[in-house]
Amino acid sequence: MTQADSTDRITAAWGTGAAPGGRTGGFLGLRGWGRDGRGSSTWRRGLVIALLAVLTAVLLAFHAEVPNGVGNLGSLLETFLPWLGLAVPVLLVPALLRRSATALLALLLPAVLWANLFGGLLTDKSGGKGDWTVVSHNVAADNTDVPGTIRGLVASDAQIVALQELAGKALRAYETGLADAYPYHAVEGTVGLWSKYPISGVSPVDLKMGWTRAFRAQVATPQGPVAVYVAHLPSVRLKAESGFTVDQRDVSAQALGDAIQGEQQKKVLLLGDLNGTMNDRSLAPVTSQMRSAQGAAGDGFGFSWPSAFPMARIDQIMSKGGLKPVDSRTLPRDGSDHLAVAAAYRYSS
Template identity: 45%
Template sequence: MPAALGLLTALALGGHRLVPELGVGLGSLWESALPWSALVAVAALLCAALRRAPAPACAGGVLAVVWAVAFGPLLLGGGAPAHGASTGGTGGPGLTVVTHNVNAANPDPAGTARALLAADPDLVALEEVTDAALPAYQGVLDKALPHHARTGTVALWSRYPVTESRRLVIDPGWNRSLRAEVSAPGGPLAVYVAHLASVRMTATGFATAHRDRDIAALGQALDAEPLRRVLLLGDLNTAADDRALAPLTSRLTPARSGFGFSWPSALPLARIDHILTRDLPATATWTLPATPSDHRPVAARLRG
């Protein structure tokens, strides 16, 4: 049984795009959990060691190789800048950007804002910003990032002038996405901030239809984007490997190095908070320390 499970998992990992949805979102759910397939390899190898059985050892080894091929390049990417290295707009070329779902029930918005400024960011995108908490975020962030835009529950703070901003209608029933134009070094930059619909486990499977409609609409908006340099920040409620994200990842490049799991904050299991770019290569990505939110902040250093 451990050997069969290991080989089946290796096949499902290597051919994850072929795993069917079966009407319950199985493929999407599997692709959201791909990194954790390593646990099956560990279990198979442990079983082989305890039983001194070659079959589980072979299966675990095969799965380990497939896993290494799939995730090795990601794990070898750049992480956070070294301690003491310059990261902000005043320290050299490029941009440091942060996105954070701050949680509408966050009990310490001012403290959360101060924690984000520790990354010396040029741009900060927030999701789940309530009317009541907005003054606290502004009181901290405005001092370092004097230009800002907000629509509904999403907001953007910038070191550089925001020359234009508007609500981005990707879901007529909700007001939690915006497009702003930032006068950044290297030329104008289109910045999208989005908080897509959540997914739910239901009796009929992995419910993703609402989120997937949001993703498709956001992809269409990106097709109409006239600026060359584009940045998308936000809580997309899915992992970068999920096939559902293809309308975005086919147009933009995810800033990824390492897994950078961001949710849930106490014990992160998935990266559902993302930074995606066009013509802004990422030189480093990392997660910031936990705040009172149920998400962890995600940061990236971009070469402009």
């Protein structure tokens, strides 16, 4: 037998799953990782899977470059950006079944990029007890259990509570139900603020909507005054004919950002339903100047909507100035389609 004949036999054996000497590999061993029945090597198989992996990596790395000109695709992508990570395990299965080394190497790209973007959110960043706790909750105009929502808010032991989508009989129920726990409150339009500390300087913030869905107030905490903004930015819609409709929300986000930028008080809190995530570029007028409690002190993504299966954190607690978030979490589900979000703050100089 010539050396060439011997080499051909070894190559054929490895391609059919038999290693030299009669040994065979298991599912993740040597079997099938050579050439397949059509002569394709492990480096030539799974190219479509590899391309999908690279596309996922490109979207993660360059999501800010996806244009908003058509259907606001950029904002839509950024709203659900963490979920792109699911592409890695989904593509891993066919990559292994195809025994494609190319696909497996390509999958490292989105895996590393996702870990770089969101891996830090998976660790518990809480830092002990705060001076006081705040809660923000879109209680929903069609809340199916207002008494239960009130009980949950009182049980949170928060010192400051901001509510959105207040209207009609429900508003009166919240005013009555929260009165004992929170002796101070202010309501402007459909948003309200309840506090254990005195509230003053209440003034509406014009979100360019034609009615009031935001205001600014000053809360006299034991550690000093804090400017508190309560806001409910316009809703967004996903429609087949027009895509992700966010124009009115973006106008209101700019107006809210301008108001916060002009704030004279050093310590500032923003509580509300912003109908957008911290990743959404269109909320930059707000997010560029404030710190997210969830990002700084949370444990996990803290998704708040929809409450039945949370997929995005559109309810935000943010701060700037000498306010340090030391804890962030969501509260148990109640009669709203949103989860309430809570954060504890430590007052620093």
